[in-house]
Amino acid sequence: MANAYPRDDQPTVQLRALSSRPPRAGTPPPAPREEAPGEGTASRVSPAAAFRRFWPLTRGDRGLLVLVCGCAMLAALAGTAGILLFGRLTDTALAAGSVGAFWGPAAAWLAAAVLGAVVGYAGNTTAAWLAERFVMRLRERVFSHVLKQPPHFFQRHRHGDLVERLTGDVEAIEHMAVTGVVQAVAAVFGVLFYGIAALWLRWDLALATFLLAPLFWVAARRFSGRLRAVSRQERVADGAITSVVEEALGNVALTQAYNRQRAEEKRLRREARAWMRASVGGARMNEAYEQLVEVIETLCVLAVIGLGAWEISADRMSLGQLLSFAAFIGYLYPPVRSLGQLGLTVSAATAGADRLLDVLDAPPAVTDPAGPSCAGPAPRRAHGRLDVQNVTFTYPGTPTPALSGVSFGARPGELVVITGPSGAGKSTLAALLPRFYDPDAGAVRLDGTPLSALPLAHLRENVALLSQRPLVLHDTVRENIACGRPGATDEEVAAAARAADAHDFVSALPEGYDTVIAPHTTRLSGGQLQRIAIARAILRDAPVLVLDEPTTGLDALTAHRVVAPLRRLMAGRTTLVITHDLLLARDADQVLVLDKGRVAEAGTHSRLLTGGGLYARLWALDAEGRRATAPGDAVSRVRA
Numbered sequence: 001m002a003n004a005y006p007r008d009d010q011p012t013v014q015l016r017a018l019s020s021r022p023p024r025a026g027t028p029p030p031a032p033r034e035e036a037p038g039e040g041t042a043s044r045v046s047p048a049a050a051f052r053r054f055w056p057l058t059r060g061d062r063g064l065l066v067l068v069c070g071c072a073m074l075a076a077l078a079g080t081a082g083i084l085l086f087g088r089l090t091d092t093a094l095a096a097g098s099v100g101a102f103w104g105p106a107a108a109w110l111a112a113a114v115l116g117a118v119v120g121y122a123g124n125t126t127a128a129w130l131a132e133r134f135v136m137r138l139r140e141r142v143f144s145h146v147l148k149q150p151p152h153f154f155q156r157h158r159h160g161d162l163v164e165r166l167t168g169d170v171e172a173i174e175h176m177a178v179t180g181v182v183q184a185v186a187a188v189f190g191v192l193f194y195g196i197a198a199l200w201l202r203w204d205l206a207l208a209t210f211l212l213a214p215l216f217w218v219a220a221r222r223f224s225g226r227l228r229a230v231s232r233q234e235r236v237a238d239g240a241i242t243s244v245v246e247e248a249l250g251n252v253a254l255t256q257a258y259n260r261q262r263a264e265e266k267r268l269r270r271e272a273r274a275w276m277r278a279s280v281g282g283a284r285m286n287e288a289y290e291q292l293v294e295v296i297e298t299l300c301v302l303a304v305i306g307l308g309a310w311e312i313s314a315d316r317m318s319l320g321q322l323l324s325f326a327a328f329i330g331y332l333y334p335p336v337r338s339l340g341q342l343g344l345t346v347s348a349a350t351a352g353a354d355r356l357l358d359v360l361d362a363p364p365a366v367t368d369p370a371g372p373s374c375a376g377p378a379p380r381r382a383h384g385r386l387d388v389q390n391v392t393f394t395y396p397g398t399p400t401p402a403l404s405g406v407s408f409g410a411r412p413g414e415l416v417v418i419t420g421p422s423g424a425g426k427s428t429l430a431a432l433l434p435r436f437y438d439p440d441a442g443a444v445r446l447d448g449t450p451l452s453a454l455p456l457a458h459l460r461e462n463v464a465l466l467s468q469r470p471l472v473l474h475d476t477v478r479e480n481i482a483c484g485r486p487g488a489t490d491e492e493v494a495a496a497a498r499a500a501d502a503h504d505f506v507s508a509l510p511e512g513y514d515t516v517i518a519p520h521t522t523r524l525s526g527g528q529l530q531r532i533a534i535a536r537a538i539l540r541d542a543p544v545l546v547l548d549e550p551t552t553g554l555d556a557l558t559a560h561r562v563v564a565p566l567r568r569l570m571a572g573r574t575t576l577v578i579t580h581d582l583l584l585a586r587d588a589d590q591v592l593v594l595d596k597g598r599v600a601e602a603g604t605h606s607r608l609l610t611g612g613g614l615y616a617r618l619w620a621l622d623a624e625g626r627r628a629t630a631p632g633d634a635v636s637r638v639r640a
């Protein structure tokens with residue numbers, strides 16, 4: 001969303017030797033994104049602490065930063081020389097009416113302008129490169145950190161808000177760490193050179209005009225707070241608009257099915273109105289500030305001209321001196337303004353830093369084990385023996401444990417069916433196996449080694465997860481399958497697709513395996529996507545498989561097409577199937593019935609059935625449901 005304020009995206013080096021209008025200082029940079037509701041608005045990091053946290057990202061580029069600062073210095077120097085030469089030209093060539101006196105100062109002025117242009121170009125383009133590199137690095141770091149977050153992190157942060165943090169807040173921090181530094185250096189050199197030159201020309205006049213400088217500071221102070229407030233409101237609305245659009249597009253089928261288009265449009269309009277109000281308010285405030293500064297500048301120039309006229313009338317100053325002096329003052333105020341706004345830039349960036357640190361400091365739920373195990377040679381493929389011992393787990397911020405004292409084991413190649421009422425903790429147990437979470441107490445072991453002692457990459461190569469909603473990458477069908485085992489050949493991909501009963505429908509697509517699919521694609525049905533996910537899992541060839549409701553949400557016929565490939569996938573692997581559909585339980589080596597986070601019953605299907613407990617009741621309910629759908633229940637028929 002465009003910001004209403006003119007943006008100073010790139011650090012600029014002042015270089016024009018003399019222009020019809022003095023360069024203006026940049027307006028305040030965009031304020032950072034507002035905190036998401038409920039996250040609090042108080043800054044937790046000081047500007048210095050925020051700077052220290054992000055400054056290390058400039059490592060490797062600091063030599064270039066020094067070069068940019070050097071360019072800024074040379075540009076200010078060239079500007080100073082140009083103004084002095086302009087004064088000389090006025091006095092020698094113009095006032096005296098001598099063409100001969102024109103060439104010398106004109107050539108020197110041109111040389112200064114060319115030098116200014118060259119260093120300005122070099123400085124500005126390098127600064128732009130450094131700024132974008134910083135943004136790129138920071139964004140990559142935040143993105144990589146976000147990708148390590150546990151599932152509950154994404155439930156607590158709206159996706160739109162995370163997108164805003166990865167874009168707007170990252171840029172706000174860049175304004176402090178790179179652009180801010182370059183602008184500060186450029187402004188300091190500008191103030192120094194133009195100020196010294198003005199003092200050198202007429203120290204008394206210079207001091208008189210310097211007295212007016214605090215007016216800029218007062219104006220900046222008066223407006224900065226309000227500007228920041230409306231800018232923040234704009235960012236809040238910005239984030240909300242992104243979230244509304246993203247949520248509506250993500251749930252477009254639901255929106256249409258429940259005729260929620262109007263409601264969604266209303267939601268968007270509400271946020272867009274808030275954004276518009278803030279945007280217009282910001283534009284008004286910004287314009288008022290700019291115009292006030294213009295008036296102050298005019299006041300300063302008039303004061304100089306007034307004093308100059310008095311000095312010329314008393315023969316204490318030449319016209320050339322006065323014009324040079326006025327030019328210096330014109331050039332001097334923008335860097336003064338720029339320095340005044342630096343505080344604003346930094347405090348705005350600090351709020352962005354706050355939001356980003358909120359994400360960066362969120363600890364990943366799991367980390368690789370410390371020590372040499374990760375650096376050493378990759379451990380061999382696991383056999384697939386699983387031991388879950390007395391595991392207890394509570395989701396962060398929730399009062400009751402989702403799992404309490406859960407224990408069971410599975411030998412390589414065994415099939416364990418995990419069932420139980422809704423909310424019993426089945427999916428939570430599944431999430432512990434690829435280590436999305438670590439248990440608070442107890443241990444999960446693979447071939448006798450605690451999962452926390454295995455390198456994460458190795459563990460996830462050995463434990464394949466197939467969830468109810470298949471993962472779809474925005475890529476070709478081939479890549480969607482091959483990501484199960486990077487480097488797989490086309491033949492291996494096709495063989496996996498055949499085993500998953502996907503080859504025929506993939507081959508029938510207009511571009512076959514090269515057909516591009518995307519999340520929420522309508523090109524493939526739910527069952528077809530699930531078969532692509534099965535092909536991926538077959539290619540991965542992990543010894544442990546976790547299937548979380550793999551056929552839920554599919555109609556009976558589609559589920560039937562999925563069951564056969566699933567069986568091929570499960571063959572020879574330790575498989576944990578989380579399901580409410582108990583037909584598979586008859587084939588299981590072990591059935592685990594969870595209730596309220598505890599193992600209520602465990603054993604074989606027939607033993608549990610004769611026990612007459614929770615499992616028997618669940619089976620009876622399931623059988624009743626099957627009878628009701630018996631004529632069309634293809635899965636039942638296939639399995640029977």
Ligand SMILES: Nc1ncnc2c1ncn2[C@@H]1O[C@H](COP(=O)(O)OP(=O)(O)OP(=O)(O)O)[C@@H](O)[C@H]1O
Nearest residue numbers: 152155395398402421422423424425426427428429
């Ligand atoms: N991210 C989360 N944060 C907090 N609590 C959660 C989270 N995910 C699940 N829970 C809670 O943990 C408990 C177990 O949930 P889980 O999803 O494991 O149950 P389930 O047996 O898989 O249910 P279902 O069969 O409906 O999928 C529930 O009380 C649930 O509300």
